[in-house]
Amino acid sequence: MPAFNWQPGRADSLPDGQIVINGKSVLSKHIQAIRGMNDILPTETPRWWLIENVFAELMAAYGYAEIRLPIVEKTELFKRSIGEVTDIVEKEMYTFEDRNGDSLTLRPEGTAGCVRACIQNGLLYNQTQRLWYKGPMFRHERPQKGRYRQFHQLGVEVFGFGGPDIDAELIMLTARLWKKLGLADDVSLEINSLGSVEARRVYRLALVDYLQQYREQLDEDSLRRLDTNPLRILDSKNPQMQALIEAAPKMMDFLDEESRLHFDRLCQLLDTVGITYRINTRLVRGLDYYCKTVFEWVTARLGAQGTVCAGGRFDGLVEQLGGRATTAMGFALGMERLVALLENSPLPKSHAPHAYLLLAGEAAERKGVLLAEQLRDRLPGLRLQVNAGGGSFKSQMKRADKSNALLALILGEDEIKRDEIGIKDLRGNAGQISIARAELTDYLQNMLTL
Numbered sequence: 100m101p102a103f104n105w106q107p108g109r110a111d112s113l114p115d116g117q118i119v120i121n122g123k124s125v126l127s128k129h130i131q132a133i134r135g136m137n138d139i140l141p142t143e144t145p146r147w148w149l150i151e152n153v154f155a156e157l158m159a160a161y162g163y164a165e166i167r168l169p170i171v172e173k174t175e176l177f178k179r180s181i182g183e184v185t186d187i188v189e190k191e192m193y194t195f196e197d198r199n200g201d202s203l204t205l206r207p208e209g210t211a212g213c214v215r216a217c218i219q220n221g222l223l224y225n226q227t228q229r230l231w232y233k234g235p236m237f238r239h240e241r242p243q244k245g246r247y248r249q250f251h252q253l254g255v256e257v258f259g260f261g262g263p264d265i266d267a268e269l270i271m272l273t274a275r276l277w278k279k280l281g282l283a284d285d286v287s288l289e290i291n292s293l294g295s296v297e298a299r300r301v302y303r304l305a306l307v308d309y310l311q312q313y314r315e316q317l318d319e320d321s322l323r324r325l326d327t328n329p330l331r332i333l334d335s336k337n338p339q340m341q342a343l344i345e346a347a348p349k350m351m352d353f354l355d356e357e358s359r360l361h362f363d364r365l366c367q368l369l370d371t372v373g374i375t376y377r378i379n380t381r382l383v384r385g386l387d388y389y390c391k392t393v394f395e396w397v398t399a400r401l402g403a404q405g406t407v408c409a410g411g412r413f414d415g416l417v418e419q420l421g422g423r424a425t426t427a428m429g430f431a432l433g434m435e436r437l438v439a440l441l442e443n444s445p446l447p448k449s450h451a452p453h454a455y456l457l458l459a460g461e462a463a464e465r466k467g468v469l470l471a472e473q474l475r476d477r478l479p480g481l482r483l484q485v486n487a488g489g490g491s492f493k494s495q496m497k498r499a500d501k502s503n504a505l506l507a508l509i510l511g512e513d514e515i516k517r518d519e520i521g522i523k524d525l526r527g528n529a530g531q532i533s534i535a536r537a538e539l540t541d542y543l544q545n546m547l548t549l
């Protein structure tokens with residue numbers, strides 16, 4: 100057997116299914132996951148739960164309802180909503196033909212599907228909606244820290260609210276989320292206004308005029324975008340472009356009256372509730388459908404992938420997808436980036452079992468199953484792991500310890516004879532005791548309410 104020189108840190112940089120053996124890259128016998136699509140292991144899921152649970156509670160507290168949407172949609176939906184000339188549609192979508200020859204796409208984001216579902220199910224007729232969703236998204240990007248090909252978002256979309264009060268509400272509830280997760284000091288808020296469609300058209304002309312003068316300084320991406328999506332040039336991460344972008348005309352100076360008032364009112368509301376923000380006139384979103392307010396929560400702790408949450412208003416999208424004109428706004432936050440921010444914070448509540456039941460001998464195995472089910476009937480909050488697959492007392496005790504349970508419950512021949520059960524404290528110094536089996540429910544009940 101060759102010695103395996105497994106280098107997990109390098110796994111990302113290797114083509115699919117290859118590992119390094121004795122310095123040579125070879126095809127693995129084992130099938131590997133798709134590059135940029137990660138397993139979330141049992142040691143990590145408690146952190147995911149924490150975020151998801153805090154978020155779900157927060158949504159309920161603000162009066163938002165969950166919507167669950169398909170992961171696959173018709174390709175046309177994303178082309179028509181996100182825009183043909185965006186990075187996502189141009190080069191990041193997982194698109195395939197299904198067996199009927201229809202072109203389908205793994206959703207790269209949640210808004211398009213949510214709008215589609217609202218129109219299709221009549222959720223926007225004479226009513227407003229405050230909705231949230233969670234789940235995986237797919238983009239064929241270059242995998243790196245904080246950037247994956249399958250990643251997960253928590254998202255919110257509201258429909259039928261045109262005023263800045265709802266913009267403020269979305270920002271306030273995200274601010275509360277950071278507070279609840281203990282991340283308030285790690286993120287900061289940037290806001291901007293993209294104005295009305297008409298104001299953006301005028302701004303776009305001014306921006307293109309300006310950039311044309313410096314054509315020779317534009318990088319390849321920006322040259323391409325100059326004709327197709329010039330606002331996206333402002334979003335360029337290329338350091339050599341920064342001075343040029345800094346000096347470009349600012350959307351803020353082109354805002355229409357209504358958008359200006361809307362933005363001023365939003366700033367006032369944020370001031371009122373004490374949320375600090377930075378007006379970033381270069382903040383545009385990668386997608387075509389935004390107007391008026393856009394915002395991002397950014398962190399300095401994650402390097403280049405520093406945007407944790409991003410959103411904005413998209414008043415034109417419902418109509419663009421065939422619905423009745425409806426104002427709308429939303430945001431999405433990246434779970435992987437949030438999990439990374441929480442990497443070093445302790446998990447508040449463990450999901451480890453309260454008790455692990457050891458069953459020594461055949462009689463105990465038979466009795467134990469019944470006992471465990473009775474305990475579960477009586478104590479619905481109890482987390483009980485029952486030994487399975489037999490094993491010596493010693494090996495069962497090892498498993499009990501490994502399960503992280505607080506207590507070992509021991510049922511052996513002696514205990515059965517005496518109608519008792521042994522209880523061993525696995526985490527403290529209380530040692531081992533025996534109690535009458537009839538008293539076990541009360542004993543555990545007391546422990547649960549402590």
Ligand code: ATP
Nearest residue numbers: 240245246247250385406407408409431432433436
């Ligand atoms: P970025 O500028 O980082 O590429 P984006 O503008 O493409 O982000 P959105 O489409 O607004 O991102 O998605 C909202 C959030 O989803 C982002 O702020 C980020 O936290 C997360 N996100 C987006 N793409 C990825 C990805 N490939 N991997 C992990 N998280 C992502």
Ligand code: MG
Nearest residue numbers: 186238240385
């Ligand atoms: Mg992106």
